[in-house]
Amino acid sequence: MHCGDAVGLASPAPALSLPLKGADPVAVYHALADGPGYLLEFPGLPATVGLDAEVITLPHDPYDTLRAISCDGPFSPAGYLGYEGGGHFLAATDAVLIYQDQVTLFSRREGREGKARLARMADLLLSCDLVYPLPPDREIPRDLSATMDRPTYTDGVRNLKSHIRDGDCYQAVLSRRTDIPFVGRPLGIYAKLRSHNPSCYGYFLDYGYTQVAGESPEMLVSAAGSTITTVPIAGTRPRGKSPAEDAVFAADLLNDPKERSEHLMLVDLARNDIGRVAEYGSVAVSRYAEVARYPTVQHIVSTVTGKAAAGRDGYDALRACFPAGTVTGAPKKRAMELIAAAEHSPRGIYSGAVGIAGRESLAFAITIRTVVVRDGIASVQAGAGIVAGSDPDREFDETMMKAEHCLRAVVSAGEV
Structure with a gap:
């Protein structure tokens, strides 16, 4: 469809569909975005770009507010909930949906302004390169600044193990943050992340003052109609250098009593969280203890589902599950208290949640696996689940493995 056809579209909600062979959502975002906006690429959903967006700050208890501002279609607000409870969302004024090779443009602007906006966007898309250039790979420097070095982190692990032995909790997730000076395009970080992780939950949020780029392997909550789902991940091994070595590491992971007991504990916690808002008898584990592979690590993954009870919905499930037991430990409240004492600084965006708030689904x-860019600093945080049988050095190495892909993306996307 030629962009001139946009002029004939009816207001107040003009729309235009452009078939573009090989459309790359990152390239589309790069071509059109000129202010706060977002790009979401979640499996099973069309890629969604929000443009010219208004930033909404949610209250400390954001769930009722999220429900109130939710809507269906391309204008659903998207954003993050910080680990400590608040959130920031972007309500799109203009939006772009990517259906494979088709770009669908929408505008909330009325009359001639909205039609002219679509025409300009379409002209730009039809004339631009629809493949975003990937930055070359670069090696990660050895002298990066982190909130905890190996001795500090392993001391923290030993301290948490003493709390576990005393019965304070069963597990606690101890994380460490690495900060890197960054000069460059934050969108390049996201492009690099997704080039190796296309099956994950991808997101790029630009608030003007902060950018968030991530490829999360773990769904906290999804809801479609009355069906609510959570997908806990716990248990980690590195990727092998060959398929045969991958298989050896995966078998070691599945046969490790510590990893299996830790995973079972967190699946039970997820079942309990979903059960708080689900119809009695509807909670089920539809997949249990399967190995999923990512660029630098492989994990044990399960899926827990339930049917929302009468008067409950996906936002109640989000409240019940947030923050995830896989990033806190169990029981949640005490584990979070121990984490706060050990980490000494708020987690903020890390280990919270990012997504899209629809009326009938979320x-x-x-x-x-997320990078936060603010004031010329790119931050990457990763944690490991500490249990009674944890080896402190091995847990530190796990945080390094989990952070490696993000750190490499930051270094590669930065200007030399």
Whole structure:
């Protein structure tokens, strides 16, 4: 369809569909965005770009507010909930949906202004390169600044193990943050992340003052109609250098009593969370203890589902599950208290949730494998679940493995 056809579209909600062979959502976002906006690429949903967006700050208890501002279609607000409870959302004024090779443009602007906006966007799309250039790979420097070095982190692990032995909790997730000076395009970080992780929950949020780029492997809560789902991940091994070595590491992971017991504990916690808002007898584990592979690690993954009870919905499920037990430990309240004492600084965006708030459906992934860019600093945070049988050095190495892909993306996307 030629962009001139946009002029004939009816107001007050003009729309235009453009078939574009090989359309890349990142390239579309790069071509059109000139202010706060977002790009979401969640499996099973069309890629969604929000443009010219208004930033909404939610209250400390955001769930009722999210429900109130939710809507269906391309204008559903998207954003993040910080681990400590608040959130920031972007309500799109203009939006772009990517259906494989088709770009669908929408505008909330009325009359001639909206039609002219679509025409300009379409002209730009038809004339631009629809493949975003990937930055070359670069090696991660060895002298990066982190909130905890190996001795500090392993001391923290030993301290948490003493609390576990005393019965304070069963597990606690201890994380560490790495900060890197960054000069460059934050969108390049996201492009690099997704080039290796296309099956994950991808997101790029630009608030003007902060950018968030992530490829999370873990769905916190999704809801479609009355069906609510959470997908806990717990248990980690590195990727092998060959398919045969991958298989060896995966078998070791599945046969490790510590990893299996930790995973079972967190699946039970997820069942309990979903059960708080689900119809009695509807909670089920539809997939249990399967290995999923990502660029630098492989994990044990399960899926827990339930049917929302009468008067309950996906926002109640989000409240019940947030923050995820896989990033806190169990029991949640005491584990979070111990984490706060050990980490000494708020987590903020890390280990919260990012997603899109629809009226009839919602989808929120956990903000892990995520880069936050603010004031010329790119931050990457990763944690490991500490249990009674944890080896402190091995847990530190796990945080390094989990952070590696994001750190490499930051270094590669930055200007030399």
